[in-house]
Amino acid sequence: MTIVPTGASGRPATPPDQGVGPLLRAWREERRVSQLELALRAGSSARHISFVETGRSRPSEEMVLRLAEHLDVPVRERNALLLAAGYAPRYPETPLDDPAMAALREGMERLIQGYEPYPALVMNATYDVMAANRGIVMLLDGVPESLLVPPLNAMRLTLHPEGLAPRIQNLRAWRGHLLEQMERQIALRRSEPLRALYEEVAAYPLPPGALDDGPGEDAGAGPDTEASAYFALPMRIEHEGRVLSFISSVSTFNTPMDVTVAELAIETFLPADPATVKYLHSLMN
Template sequence: MTIVPTGTSGRPTTPPDQGVGPLLRAWREQRRVSQLELSLRAGSSARHISFVETGRSRPSEEMVLRLAEHLDVPVRERNALLLAAGYAPRYPETPLDDPAMAALREGMERLIQGYEPYPALVMNATYDVMAANRGIAMLLDGVPESLLVPPLNAMRLTLHPEGLAPRIQNLRAWRGHLLEQMERQVALHRSKPLRTLYEEVAGYPLPPGTPDAEPGEGPGAEASTYFALPMRIEHEGRVLSFISSVSTFNTPMDVTVSELAIETFLPADPATVKYLHSLIA
């Protein structure tokens, strides 16, 4: 599938009119870091950090970026901190369909196509699918057209009672894994759109007939067979098992790139490998 831009707003999710001090304090408290610990990490003093947070001292642009780095502030929100401190944003947000992104798009498409016949896709920060290979298209066989209207959303497709959910054999365990993953992302990014998506998909009812507990469900239940929790999904009368892996870009310098993730599904057993290769043979 071709890379599909989703038209992100380009606006920081943190309002800059709060002042940089309260914003930095909020991020520090979110990360559960003391002023002393942050000062040691950033090569400053607890007194200076306190002055910055209370507005008694205006941090330099370099100090804002240094504190943001040590607080693991997402790239989009680093721009918001700079704006609140009176500086210009440092990180551009280049649309994915911009000609400047051609090499990146081509590289991602080549990567996920080279992963075939195993499923792979590219997502943005709110799990909208930017690109997917034929392995993903195979899993989406039978999904209603109403759920396939662009932009596709990986969480909606997976957890909607008319999406993949009825075919996932260990739905309760896999659903719990996905919701926990989203909770961590919401806490990390403090993103309102991501929280809205989480509340939506967490509220989906389980498909009729979903058992209270799948056989062997529970902590450590998969350990005897798999090295990580698999997604076991039915496809044309067969149960396929996949282990999911998510990759992001190292030290991104663009907001768009910082929010991209490539998810690949590794076959978790020989039967799945054999079946997928039979489809291309």
């Protein structure tokens, strides 16, 4: 599936006309770090941190970036801090279809295609699907066309009552896992688009008769399925009369220097039992 750019995926929730001091204080309080602890981490003093937060002292560009790093501020919001302090943004936001991103696009495509027959996809910070392999396309068999209009959104596809939700055997547990994941990301990113998506998908009704069998039960998966002692919460999804089990893993880029790259994530689905492995390989033969 071709990578489809969808534009910016989030904006800082704090108004840009605020000074850098209140912004830094808000991030520090959200991270539950004292002024003294932050000062020790950043090689400064609690007095200087206090002066910065109250506007009595203007931090240098280097200090803004150092504090942002120790507060684990996302790359997009680091640009907002720099602007609030009167400096130019440090991190560009290059569209994914830009020629400069060609090597990145090709690398991601090669990675997820090489993962076949197992499902894998690339998402941005609001779970819009930028690329997906044939394993994902297989799981989407039967999903209404109305949910497949670009940009595809992984959370909508998974939790919508007309999407994958009716086929997920342990829906309550898997839904709870996904919503908790989004809550953690909202706390980290302060993204209003992400919060809006969370409120939308959290309000979706459960499909009639939604099941939530135990993660180790076979739930009518077929004669080749064996009960498994799972090492992580699986997604157990029905496909053509069989129940397939997957463990999800999400990878991000280390030390990103571009907002777009910082907000990309590659999710892979590892088969959680021998029957799922056997079935997926049979589809590719």
